[in-house]
Amino acid sequence: MDAPDRADTSMSVWERMAQPPPAPRPVLTHARIVAAALRVADADGLDAVSMRRLATELGVSAMTCYRYVSGKDDIIELMLDRVRAEMLLEQPSAYWREVLRASALRFRQVVLRHPWMTEVPGRILFAPTPAHLALMEQQFTALDGLGLSGEQMADITRAVTAYTRASTHDEIARERLRAPEGWSSGQEARKANLARLSFLLEGGDYPVYQRYVREASPRDDDNARFEFGLDCLLDGMAARLNLPQSPTG
Structure with a gap:
């Protein structure tokens, strides 16, 4: 059976993955799509993951990706499952x-x-x-x-x-x-705000916290x-x- 032009959105991605792979052999696999999506997200954030970006990463057309996933939500769900498996x-x-x-x-x-x-x-x-x-x-x-x-x-x-x-x-x-x-x-952030903190503590309104600042060594x-x-x-x-x-x- 030839692969459909787009994934069937009436089924979850897990149901679709359980279906026989496209014949004669898949151009892609869900594992390859997810691996590419993880590389993109880890480097540039979740917003950078798009069908166009993945198609470029995988060297295929965006329509080829749509034969395996219905859209970005499917990809994120697969990514999430992959990293949960790491846990x-x-x-x-x-x-x-x-x-x-x-x-x-x-x-x-x-x-x-x-x-x-x-x-x-x-x-x-x-x-x-x-x-x-x-x-x-x-x-x-x-x-x-x-x-x-x-x-x-x-x-x-x-x-x-x-x-x-x-x-x-x-x-x-x-x-x-x-x-x-x-x-x-955090140390650099505290140093940048040291003058502001010192001014606020001068009035003596926060004695316990002031003692902490003087005596503690934040790590x-x-x-x-x-x-x-x-x-x-x-x-x-x-x-x-x-x-x-x-x-x-």
């Missing part, structure tokens, strides 16, 4: 805390590698994909058998994901905001800050829900 733990521990902690650290690493993930539209971000379901399965399996209800397991995974997403997105946002000012770090260690908050979150969950505090229980 899966290869050999997850049997201990719930180690799984959730390792999963959060991996999530952060992947998003920092692919900062365009912070730009994904909600209609795509919240749509289930195979890798998303695999991630949920991995985390729920770690919590299964601990005497938790399904809703409690969902609340735990949501809380860890929310903390990780918010912290990582904030880290990316701060970097994006510093770049136009020529600041490469630009996003990894340490993230892990501290994550450990506090997991400690609180363990205490509140009486979960095992060690692999041996």
Whole structure:
């Protein structure tokens, strides 16, 4: 059967991918399209991903791409699934805390590698994909058998994901905001605003914060800050829900 001129928009991209490939052999594959889209997005952001740009990257016509995907939304969904697959733990521990902690650290690493993930539209971000379901399965399996209800397991995974997403997105946002000012770090941003801060503190209205500024040595260690908050979150969950505090229980 010859490949259709355009992908069937009545089916999801996952249903279309399950169909037999175009005969006699595909000019493209979904994997090649996604790989090209990831290269573009990682280098230039999500807005740079277009059917025309991908066609140029792949050395084909835009119409050829349309035989495999219905448009940019399909491509972003496939990209999102690919990077979510990077978040899966290869050999997850049997201990719930180690799984959730390792999963959060991996999530952060992947998003920092692919900062365009912070730009994904909600209609795509919240749509289930195979890798998303695999991630949920991995985390729920770690919590299964601990005497938790399904809703409690969902609340735990949501809380860890929310903390990780918010912290990582904030880290990316701060970097994006510093770049136009020529600041490469938080330290440079603080130095640029030192005169303004000193003026505001002179009146003595913020004594505790002023003491912090004088005595503390702010560190630009996003990894340490993230892990501290994550450990506090997991400690609180363990205490509140009486979960095992060690692999041996």
